[in-house]
Amino acid sequence: MRSTASIMHLDLDAFFASVEQRDKPSLRGRPVIVGGIGPRGVVATASYEARVHGVRSAMRTAEARARCPHAAFLGGRFDAYREASRIVMERLREETEVIEPLSLDEAFVDLGAGPTFDPDRVEDIVAAIRADIANLTGGLTASVGVASSKLMAKIASEINKPDGVFVVEPGTEADVLGPMQATVIPGVGPATAERLRRVGILTVEDLRSPSEDELVRLLGQSSGRSLHRMARADDDRPVMASRETKSVSVEDTFEQDISDRVQLEAIIERMARSVSGRLRKNGLSGRTVTLKMRHHDFETHTRSTTLSNPTDNARILATTARGLLAGEDISNGLRLLGVGVSGLADWVQDDLFATDEDDDVEDEVVEETVTRPTRWYPGMDVHHDDHGDGWVWGSGLGRVTVRFETRWTPPGPVHTFLADDPALGAGHTGTFDA
DNA sequence: TCTGGGGTCCTAGGACCC
DNA sequence: TCTGGGGTCCTAGGACCC
Numbered sequence: 231m232r233s234t235a236s237i238m239h240l241d242l243d244a245f246f247a248s249v250e251q252r253d254k255p256s257l258r259g260r261p262v263i264v265g266g267i268g269p270r271g272v273v274a275t276a277s278y279e280a281r282v283h284g285v286r287s288a289m290r291t292a293e294a295r296a297r298c299p300h301a302a303f304l305g306g307r308f309d310a311y312r313e314a315s316r317i318v319m320e321r322l323r324e325e326t327e328v329i330e331p332l333s334l335d336e337a338f339v340d341l342g343a344g345p346t347f348d349p350d351r352v353e354d355i356v357a358a359i360r361a362d363i364a365n366l367t368g369g370l371t372a373s374v375g376v377a378s379s380k381l382m383a384k385i386a387s388e389i390n391k392p393d394g395v396f397v398v399e400p401g402t403e404a405d406v407l408g409p410m411q412a413t414v415i416p417g418v419g420p421a422t423a424e425r426l427r428r429v430g431i432l433t434v435e436d437l438r439s440p441s442e443d444e445l446v447r448l449l450g451q452s453s454g455r456s457l458h459r460m461a462r463a464d465d466d467r468p469v470m471a472s473r474e475t476k477s478v479s480v481e482d483t484f485e486q487d488i489s490d491r492v493q494l495e496a497i498i499e500r501m502a503r504s505v506s507g508r509l510r511k512n513g514l515s516g517r518t519v520t521l522k523m524r525h526h527d528f529e530t531h532t533r534s535t536t537l538s539n540p541t542d543n544a545r546i547l548a549t550t551a552r553g554l555l556a557g558e559d560i561s562n563g564l565r566l567l568g569v570g571v572s573g574l575a576d577w578v579q580d581d582l583f584a585t586d587e588d589d590d591v592e593d594e595v596v597e598e599t600v601t602r603p604t605r606w607y608p609g610m611d612v613h614h615d616d617h618g619d620g621w622v623w624g625s626g627l628g629r630v631t632v633r634f635e636t637r638w639t640p641p642g643p644v645h646t647f648l649a650d651d652p653a654l655g656a657g658h659t660g661t662f663d664a
Numbered sequence: 665t666c667t668g669g670g671g672t673c674c675t676a677g678g679a680c681c682c
Numbered sequence: 683t684c685t686g687g688g689g690t691c692c693t694a695g696g697a698c699c700c
Contacts, residue, residue, distance in 0.1 A: 245700095265668075272668045274700090287700080290667065333671090333700045417673095419698050452674055453697095473672095481669060518692085528667070534693060568669090573692095 231466055232378045234349040235397050236342030238356065239375045239383035242318065242363075243392035245335035247277035249314050250304055252368050261285070261301035263294050270483050270565075274306065278392060317366050321359065330469045338380055340469035352376055356395050378403060379465040385414050403463035408435040415460050422449060437461035474574075475514065479522075480504045481568025487526045489563040495552050501569040502548035514574050515540035519547055521554040522568035530566075533558065540575045547571065 242248070246264040251257045261280035265273040271291035283298040291303065315334040322329045326347075328340035341347050341355065356374050363372055375386025377398035385407070389396040398406055407414075412434055413423050425448060431437050437445075438461050446454030459465065480501045488494055498521075509515055520534040533554040541547065551569045 268668095269665060270668075274668080288668080290665090292665065336700070417698065421697060450675070476672070477670090479670065483668060520693095530695085532694060536692065566668090570670095 231403070231464060232342065233400055234342060235352055235376045235378055235400055236340065236347060236349060237377060237380055237383045237469060238339040238341050239380070239387040240318075240322065240337055240339065240359070241373050241387045241391070242315075242335040243371045243373055244275055244277050244281075245314075245370075246275035246306055246311055247280070248370050249307075249310055250302075251277060252370065253310065257302055261298050262304065263291070263298070263301045264304045264306050265291055265294075266483075267291060267303050267305050268485055270485065276301075314367050314370060318363055318370070318372075321362050321366060325355070325359065328469050328471050330471060330473070338383065338469045341376070343469070352397055353395070356397075360395070379463065380467050380469065381415070381460055381465040382407070382463060384416060385410070388414075407461075407463050408433070408438075410434050412437050412461075415457065417453065417456070417460075422453065425449065434461050474576075475512065476574065477570055477572035478505055478508050478512075478514065478516070478574070479520070479568055479570030480508075481522055481566060481570075483524070483566045484564070487563030487565050488567075489560055491555070491560065494555060494560065494564065494567060497567055498551045498555065498569060499544075499548045501567070502551060503544040505569055505571055506542055506544035506547055509542035509571060509574075513576050515542040515577055516571035516574040517541075518571065518573040519550040519554070520568075520570040520572065521551045522566070522570065523555075523558060523560070523564050524566035525560075526563045526565060528565070531558075536573060540573070540577065 247262040250262050250264060251260075259279065260277075261283065262277040263273055263280050263285060264275045265271055269292070273285060273287055273289045273291060273294050275287060276285040276294070280294070280298050280301050283301075285294045285298050285301070294301070295303070311334050315331075319329065319331055319337060322337055322339050326340055326344035328343040330338040332338070341352070342349075347355075356376060360372055360374065363370060371393040373387050373391040373393060374395045375383045375389065375398070376395070377383040377386050378400045382398045382403050386396040386398050410433065412418050412426055412431060415434065415437075418426070426432070426437070429440075429448065431440075437457060440448070440458075442455060442458040445458050448454065449457065482497070482501070488497075517538075517540045518534055518536045520532050522530070522532050524530045535550060535554060537546070537550065547569065
């Protein structure tokens with residue numbers, strides 16, 4: 231915690247809805263709700279006119295419709311939001327390079343890292359930034375908090391929202407924080423709040439009573455230690471100007487549950503292409519492929535596998551993800567499916583002009599349906615058949631289809647297989663050595 | 665006709681290696 | 683031969699954030 235109020239948190243007010251109202255004058259002064267507009271949609275952002283009627287983010291759109299039937303329900307125009315966000319972030323960067331965007335509509339700014347920062351003029355600096363944002367974006371408003379730490383700046387930006395500013399005077403942090411609900415501390419969500427409530431902790435003040443060890447016992451190492459400090463407004467986390475991407479994923483909730491494997495596999499193909507495209511655009515590739523499945527009863531499971539080499543290739547991602555689906559019982563239907571990649575590496579892209587079609591050039595795909603394999607892979611399910619005359623493969627009860635793929639993906643060839651033994655009712659996927 | 669999509673971070677257990 | 687500890691990687695799940 232530094233001695234001057236020089237960390238700013240800026241939060242654009244009702245961002246998606248405000249962009250819509252800016253671009254469509256007929257929506258100004260009216261309730262606007264942006265989010266999923268299908269039967270299973272939820273609200274992403276509600277304008278303040280809609281919040282009056284109790285509409286909140288993450289609320290089901292069906293409920294929002296019931297509460298506020300006269301609102302405009304919009305699906306969202308992310309290109310417009312990204313552009314508005316870019317303009318705002320660019321303006322913030324004029325203050326200092328040390329800005330940390332948290333999302334399209336939020337960022338920390340280390341004002342103290344600016345070349346000409348004067349702590350006595352914080353109010354003027356903030357006023358100039360907010361005026362510029364309004365001018366540059368066609369009237370978007372922002373709420374701002376300034377304090378000696380990220381924690382207090384973030385909390386302060388909520389205090390005079392919307393279109394307001396709050397500066398926490400250095401030295402008053404703990405006093406400002408004490409009377410607030412423990413849930414104002416970022417990271418204290420519903421589950422943690424409930425655990426705390428059960429031991430009588432409601433406010434930040436209450437959170438100062440237990441020792442660090444007691445909080446660790448209650449909430450685990452990481453949360454326990456950090457909450458013990460946060461409760462005392464003790465926070466020296468730096469504003470981080472750049473953060474590397476850790477994962478890339480796509481998911482979709484269907485309007486109706488899907489139990490048809492062929493249909494799900496086709497969706498996986500589409501998602502794999504989407505993930506692949508985004509990996510390539512960012513010069514990334516990853517080793518761990520994750521399939522996310524939400525069942526009809528909302529039970530959610532992930533299945534993942536780690537390849538021996540990073541890939542950004544749509545077909546490898548699709549083959550791998552399909553293999554992960556193969557072992558799952560989907561007879562009651564899935565409401566959501568997702569494909570993700572993590573374990574990312576940024577490799578030097580050696581073939582900038584390659585297209586998806588070009589990728590096929592050096593690929594080798596061998597598919598065989600056999601009772602005995604002609605090639606072997608690690609972990610191949612081979613066991614001795616006591617009733618027969620030797621070693622069998624898979625269940626030993628029938629034909630097994632194996633698809634071996636070799637693809638040349640920098641920095642080297644990637645060999646994957648997908649084995650499907652109907653009698654086992656399970657697919658087996660992974661990598662093999664050539 | 666309950667409950668989005670895109671992320672991050674943490675925990676915990678097992679495998680494996682030294 | 684037995685026991686133990688630590689570190690790292692992998693998988694799965696969960697909490698949380700906007």
